[in-house]
Amino acid sequence: MLFNSLDYFLFLALAVLGFWLLARHRVARLAFVVVASCLFYMAANPRYIFLILGSTLVDYLVGLQLGRTENQRARRGLLLVSLVSNLGLLALFKYFDFWSGALTSFYASLTGEPHTPFLLRWALPVGISFYTFQTMSYSI
Structure with missing residues (x-):
């Protein structure tokens, strides 16, 4: 996934949204970031x-x-x-x-x-x- 691709910007938007929605749940937020990072790497x-x-x-x-x-x-x-x-x-x-x-x-x-x-x-x-x-x- 290239940083200047539409896929990247969609992924980034979803990752930031998920991170923001889980603001009050520290463990869930951390798990979300780990999973999002793994998905990004797997691209x-x-x-x-x-x-x-x-x-x-x-x-x-x-x-x-x-x-x-x-x-x-x-x-x-x-x-x-x-x-x-x-x-x-x-x-x-x-x-x-x-x-x-x-x-x-x-x-x-x-x-x-x-x-x-x-x-x-x-x-x-x-x-x-x-x-x-x-x-x-x-x-x-």
Whole structure:
């Protein structure tokens, strides 16, 4: 959904109206904003909503556990879970095809045999870097 499209302005009008109508219901208003945000994100590619939800869930659960424990070793381990899961997803989407191609070319130059790289050819999810670092900021 492009920001200069009619779809966007209709969506924005409905989102603002829903937000305004739920002004007295804090929890319902928050739930509405979350659902509207997910719907907006899914307009680009519905399959990638699981990335945001998974990343958010991991960091939310890590944040809860960080609040419950005083053990520094456990806290470091929890932080590591957050960092590895989030940065791992980011690296997978941004760099897998690059490194697969580079390593395949390197291997082919060593052996003299042509090899076709294994490429995922996944489209980069919209805003993956932004929301990755935003969710990590919750647990950091």
